[in-house]
Amino acid sequence: MGDDHDSGPSQPESRAPWERPLADQRYRRARSLRAQGSPKAPRTPPPPPPPMPPLPLTPQSRASEPHDADPTDEAVSVAELVKRVADRPPSRENVSSAELRRRAPAAPTAAEWTASNQPDTAAPHTVADAGGTRLAQSKIRRRKRMKLAARTAVAFAAVMALTLTGVVWGYLRTTEGKFDQIAALDTDSDDIVDALGQLGDETYLIVGTDTRAGASGEVGAGTVEDAEGARADTVMLVNIPADRSRVVAVSFPRDLDVERPTCQGWDNDAGKYTTDTYPSASGDKLNATYALGGPKCLVKVIQKLSGLKIGHFVGMDFAGFERMVDTVGGVDICSPSPIEDGILGTVLASGGNQTLDGRTALNYVRARHVDTEGNGDYGRITRQQKFLSALLRSALSNNVLLNPGKLNGFINAFTSDTFVENIDTKSLVVLGRSLQNVDAGAVTFLTVPTDGTNDWGNEIPRTSEIKALFQAIIDDDPLPGEDRDTSEDTREDTSEQASPAPPSTSVSAMSAYNISVDVSNASGISGLARTAADNLANYGFHISTVGNFSAITGVANRPSVGTVVRYAAGYESEAATVASAIPGSTLVLAPSMGEMIEVVVGSDFTGDVVQPAGAGVLLTASPTSVDTSAATVLPADLASVNAGDTTCA
Numbered sequence: 001m002g003d004d005h006d007s008g009p010s011q012p013e014s015r016a017p018w019e020r021p022l023a024d025q026r027y028r029r030a031r032s033l034r035a036q037g038s039p040k041a042p043r044t045p046p047p048p049p050p051p052m053p054p055l056p057l058t059p060q061s062r063a064s065e066p067h068d069a070d071p072t073d074e075a076v077s078v079a080e081l082v083k084r085v086a087d088r089p090p091s092r093e094n095v096s097s098a099e100l101r102r103r104a105p106a107a108p109t110a111a112e113w114t115a116s117n118q119p120d121t122a123a124p125h126t127v128a129d130a131g132g133t134r135l136a137q138s139k140i141r142r143r144k145r146m147k148l149a150a151r152t153a154v155a156f157a158a159v160m161a162l163t164l165t166g167v168v169w170g171y172l173r174t175t176e177g178k179f180d181q182i183a184a185l186d187t188d189s190d191d192i193v194d195a196l197g198q199l200g201d202e203t204y205l206i207v208g209t210d211t212r213a214g215a216s217g218e219v220g221a222g223t224v225e226d227a228e229g230a231r232a233d234t235v236m237l238v239n240i241p242a243d244r245s246r247v248v249a250v251s252f253p254r255d256l257d258v259e260r261p262t263c264q265g266w267d268n269d270a271g272k273y274t275t276d277t278y279p280s281a282s283g284d285k286l287n288a289t290y291a292l293g294g295p296k297c298l299v300k301v302i303q304k305l306s307g308l309k310i311g312h313f314v315g316m317d318f319a320g321f322e323r324m325v326d327t328v329g330g331v332d333i334c335s336p337s338p339i340e341d342g343i344l345g346t347v348l349a350s351g352g353n354q355t356l357d358g359r360t361a362l363n364y365v366r367a368r369h370v371d372t373e374g375n376g377d378y379g380r381i382t383r384q385q386k387f388l389s390a391l392l393r394s395a396l397s398n399n400v401l402l403n404p405g406k407l408n409g410f411i412n413a414f415t416s417d418t419f420v421e422n423i424d425t426k427s428l429v430v431l432g433r434s435l436q437n438v439d440a441g442a443v444t445f446l447t448v449p450t451d452g453t454n455d456w457g458n459e460i461p462r463t464s465e466i467k468a469l470f471q472a473i474i475d476d477d478p479l480p481g482e483d484r485d486t487s488e489d490t491r492e493d494t495s496e497q498a499s500p501a502p503p504s505t506s507v508s509a510m511s512a513y514n515i516s517v518d519v520s521n522a523s524g525i526s527g528l529a530r531t532a533a534d535n536l537a538n539y540g541f542h543i544s545t546v547g548n549f550s551a552i553t554g555v556a557n558r559p560s561v562g563t564v565v566r567y568a569a570g571y572e573s574e575a576a577t578v579a580s581a582i583p584g585s586t587l588v589l590a591p592s593m594g595e596m597i598e599v600v601v602g603s604d605f606t607g608d609v610v611q612p613a614g615a616g617v618l619l620t621a622s623p624t625s626v627d628t629s630a631a632t633v634l635p636a637d638l639a640s641v642n643a644g645d646t647t648c649a
Contacts, residue, residue, distance in 0.1 A: 179415055179423060182313070182420065183273070183296060185422060186296070187309060187311065189300070192303065192307060193470070193471070198309050198474055201242055201309070201311075202240040202311060203238065203311050204310075205238075205310045206234075207235055208234035208321065209233060209268070209290075209316070234251075234254070234365075235254065236252070237249070237306060238250075239308060240435070245442065245476075249388075249443070249444070249446070251381045251384065251446070251448070252305075253377045253459045255287070256461055257283060257284075257458035257460055258285070258286050258289060258301050258305070259304075260278070260293070260301065261297065261300050261304075262278065263277070263289070263292060263300070264277055264278075264293060266290075266291075266293055268291075289301055305461070306470040307467065307474070312423055313421040315418060315420070320417020321358070321362060321365075321417075322358035323358060323416075324410060326358040327413050331356050331361055332355050332390060334647075335348050339364070341363070342369035342370075344366065347364055348364065351648075352648070364383060378639065381639075382641065388445070388643075389440070392440070392443065393440060393643070440642075441643070442483060443642070444481050444641070444642055445481075445641040445643070446469065446639065447639040447640075448462075449465045449469070450462060464518065464520075465547045465634070468634060469634060469638070479634070480634060480640045481641065481642045482640075505572055506619070507573040507619050508615075508616050508617065508618060509577045509614060511540070513542070515542065515577060516541075516597065517536060517578060517597050517599055518546075518599070519546045519547075521548050522601060523605060524603065528607075529548070531607050532599060532607070533546045536581065536609055539609065541612075548635040562585075562604055563584060563600065564599075564602070565598070565599055566590040566599075566627065567597050568589070569591065573619075576621045577613060577619070578612070582599065582605075583608060584605075587624060588623055588626070588627050
């Protein structure tokens, strides 16, 4: 019986590794999950593989296998043991590899494998639908691409916005540095009228100088020997109201007779003021005022004449003007006839539509010795206004605004040949944007009214009418030539305001030397007011102003037949004395006259003025009517040009 057990080591496995059965994959996965720290939830084990037939114990295995003491083992007889051995299936050493593979446990099914690898959750649930068809998956991919493209576009826009902001800011800073700044303004002047009424307005004084030195001399301004220094060849006051509803540009004749205030000297070549001081003077020309006192002196004179608060000053010479025109590719104008200037020669060889280059345009706006135009300075001003209207249309056209090269050249030409105060690129851009909805018809050019020239060749200003013009600008009243809705005229007919004549009173005549008189022309005949004024002055009356009448007893701008003397209550003696010198004149009580006496010359005036009644002579003041109109309207002959008017006239 000792041969039945062997205490030695078990026999080594005699099969090759590839002949051994594969380990269960579930076991390997379980080990991997445990190594990763993922606890396994209890699950239903797969069905066990079919049991293999028990193998009879060999002496070696019996010796090495622990087993419980079973009484039946001790009771097995030798015969029974032999029988068991005989009935035993072939040993593992004698079984083929095919047989072993047949006996190996079956691989789990797909369902069993999925169940055994579920995450450790209480119950499986659907998180999202990945799309079961190719169309659905294609839509998902398309949405992802669109999101990516949108994010990229937003990022690109942000980068470009920052980049362009930096470029624009850098450009503005660079351009701004090209302006030559000069002291010119006097914003606290006592000459400003109704400052609160002008709150929010932008008013620019623009001056074109005809300096004979440097580049301007090369383009035809003349030589230093002709006229030393610089003169204000063009003076224009531009007002833009606070609501930006219109633009009004008022031109001043270069030879306008003005009173020059005390001014500091100006050196135009050096672009700075000197230590010299010039005393005030009357009877000076406007352009000579600029030549002596520069921008400061000119601003004071214009501010006193207009009452407007000048907040910006721009000066430009001829060279800059020529470059601006060439930069925009020329300006289209229409001249009704050829232009031949006595000094410049042929400016335009023919009339009609034509495009002017810089040099021709410069001669076009400078020519003032054109016989066919009569008054050279006013003909020149009209051409300047028409040309600026055309230049404005060209500069604001898409041909310039959408052409970076032209736009940049236009701005550079403007900045490189100008000297300014309170002007920078940013303010010009902001102003331009605020005016982008203003039609050309809302841009009006006017000229201050004058009444001939004096013995020195100076244009005589019609002071009261000039004041009325600028008051209308301050009040934003309708202006001549303005393209606005005038279907309902809000001005009242002053004839409806005439009251019954008051009773006559007896007064004593006064000395003519103590009476100041305004003389206005309501006849429609040019020069008649000047004739009346000269004749009255011969008898000692002090003539204050001479001009056209802005409101005739009755209807504005309607010629008057009769000559009247207008006065306010309390000034009956003065009015009766003046009327005694003008045969056929009548008296009109006008409360708005204040301290002044006004002679309104009608078409019946023959020019006759007689010796007035002597001081102390008893006279009768018998007014024929009372004029209760509180304000005057603008003169009928006020010259105007509308920027939207493209007719050839």
